[in-house]
Amino acid sequence: MTEQNFSEWVDDYVRDRLPADEEAAFEEALLEDAELQAQVEVALGMREALNNDSELELQGAMPARPSAGNSWSGYALAASVALAIVSTTLYWQAGVENDRLINQIESLGQPVGSVLHVPVNIMRSGGQSTPDVIVQKPEGRAAILLDIELGTKARGEAQLSFELLDPSGEPVLTWQSSPTSEGRTSVVLSSEQIPASRLWLQISDSSGNELERRLLEFRPAN
Amino acid sequence: MTSEASQSQDLVQRISGQDQAAEADLVNKYERGLKLILFKRTGDAQLAQDLCQDTFVIALRKLRAGELRNPEALAGFLRQIAVNLTIEHYRKEKRYVSQDDGIISLRTPHIEQKSAAIDREASRAILDSALEDLAQPRDREILRRFYLHDEDKSNICNALQLSAAHFDRVLYRAKQRMRQMLQEQPELKSMLLGTLTND
Numbered sequence: 001m002t003e004q005n006f007s008e009w010v011d012d013y014v015r016d017r018l019p020a021d022e023e024a025a026f027e028e029a030l031l032e033d034a035e036l037q038a039q040v041e042v043a044l045g046m047r048e049a050l051n052n053d054s055e056l057e058l059q060g061a062m063p064a065r066p067s068a069g070n071s072w073s074g075y076a077l078a079a080s081v082a083l084a085i086v087s088t089t090l091y092w093q094a095g096v097e098n099d100r101l102i103n104q105i106e107s108l109g110q111p112v113g114s115v116l117h118v119p120v121n122i123m124r125s126g127g128q129s130t131p132d133v134i135v136q137k138p139e140g141r142a143a144i145l146l147d148i149e150l151g152t153k154a155r156g157e158a159q160l161s162f163e164l165l166d167p168s169g170e171p172v173l174t175w176q177s178s179p180t181s182e183g184r185t186s187v188v189l190s191s192e193q194i195p196a197s198r199l200w201l202q203i204s205d206s207s208g209n210e211l212e213r214r215l216l217e218f219r220p221a222n
Numbered sequence: 223m224t225s226e227a228s229q230s231q232d233l234v235q236r237i238s239g240q241d242q243a244a245e246a247d248l249v250n251k252y253e254r255g256l257k258l259i260l261f262k263r264t265g266d267a268q269l270a271q272d273l274c275q276d277t278f279v280i281a282l283r284k285l286r287a288g289e290l291r292n293p294e295a296l297a298g299f300l301r302q303i304a305v306n307l308t309i310e311h312y313r314k315e316k317r318y319v320s321q322d323d324g325i326i327s328l329r330t331p332h333i334e335q336k337s338a339a340i341d342r343e344a345s346r347a348i349l350d351s352a353l354e355d356l357a358q359p360r361d362r363e364i365l366r367r368f369y370l371h372d373e374d375k376s377n378i379c380n381a382l383q384l385s386a387a388h389f390d391r392v393l394y395r396a397k398q399r400m401r402q403m404l405q406e407q408p409e410l411k412s413m414l415l416g417t418l419t420n421d
């Protein structure tokens with residue numbers, strides 16, 4: 001591998017497109033090559049500029065965000081709600097999402113003790129056997145809000161199908177949802193519906209073609 | 223043996239001989255590259271810096287003890303420690319959601335710190351200026367799709383009815399411009415890359 005070849009890999013590297021062995025070779029070269037470092041710095045700078053642009057736009061569009069231990073959890077404690085699966089888009093655009101979630105919990109029917117927010121972000125270092133997220137299940141009956149960051153393929157779909165599969169591939173729960181313009185989607189699940197085990201979250205398009213998978217580990221309450 | 227391999231061997235031998243100047247040489251030589259690797263993997267300059275320090279702590283302990291059998295593999299040795307620390311970090315902190323820290327928290331702690339550190343209006347002004355300099359609005363859409371939305375070059379060209387050559391030109395010019403801006407505008411560099419490459 002020549003230095004010139006590594007320069008040609010810079011964009012693929014920054015965009016996580018290199019296979020593991022090539023990524024390792026690239027990073028070893030990066031450690032000892034000042035010009036390659038400058039090129040990676042430029043590509044990362046580009047990514048960050050565009051990313052910050054999006055983040056700042058989003059911050060500007062958001063109303064004041066409730067603080068931790070806010071009305072959601074207070075509401076959840078007070079509300080008598082049933083816990084089933086509710087798919088929702090949970091973003092702060094136009095200030096409606098908070099209300100939407102509350103309404104969906106309210107419409108259900110049994111009491112919940114808490115709402116556990118679980119960000120399921122795209123991980124850069126996860127592997128096939130390493131869970132993307134490890135969740136300690138709350139004590140008692142609780143709502144678990146999976147806040148899912150979608151990958152590129154899923155973001156382009158109007159309608160998505162989600163399945164939680166047990167280790168043998170059997171579906172535990174299924175639902176459908178649409179991604180937000182920010183490439184996220186959320187779902188509220190009952191803690192009682194989720195077994196304490198590793199589960200695959202499989203995301204498919206409307207034709208049933210698998211687009212991506214995440215490995216979630218649910219651990220029993222302390 | 224290449225010059226690089228020879229230098230690595232020399233460094234490793236000196237460190238195992240308890241030469242403190244060699245330890246400083248090791249940090250000077252590999253710090254920038256390690257921070258870039260860690261920043262690329264975490265997207266967080268402060269976290270990258272913390273993990274970089276931890277990488278050197280572990281690496282120096284092992285090197286002092288003579289645990290690196292093949293000194294020519296020094297870069298791979300450092301990289302592996304950094305990668306392992308990153309994985310361990312996410313396993314312990316970011317990916318573990320418990321009832322205590324998970325209730326209605328919308329962002330991970332490091333992202334929260336990042337947001338807090340940015341003065342929004344000042345950042346907006348610096349960024350607007352940089353983005354205008356970087357490319358025309360239509361060309362910025364190409365960059366956004368490529369770097370942010372991870373779309374394939376062919377898809378972008380089809381969607382925006384561009385030739386491959388035009389796409390390459392936009393990318394090349396934007397990179398040249400970004401390189402120049404990072405050199406000339408320390409505020410912008412600090413905003414985008416934090417203390418990552420203060421050299």
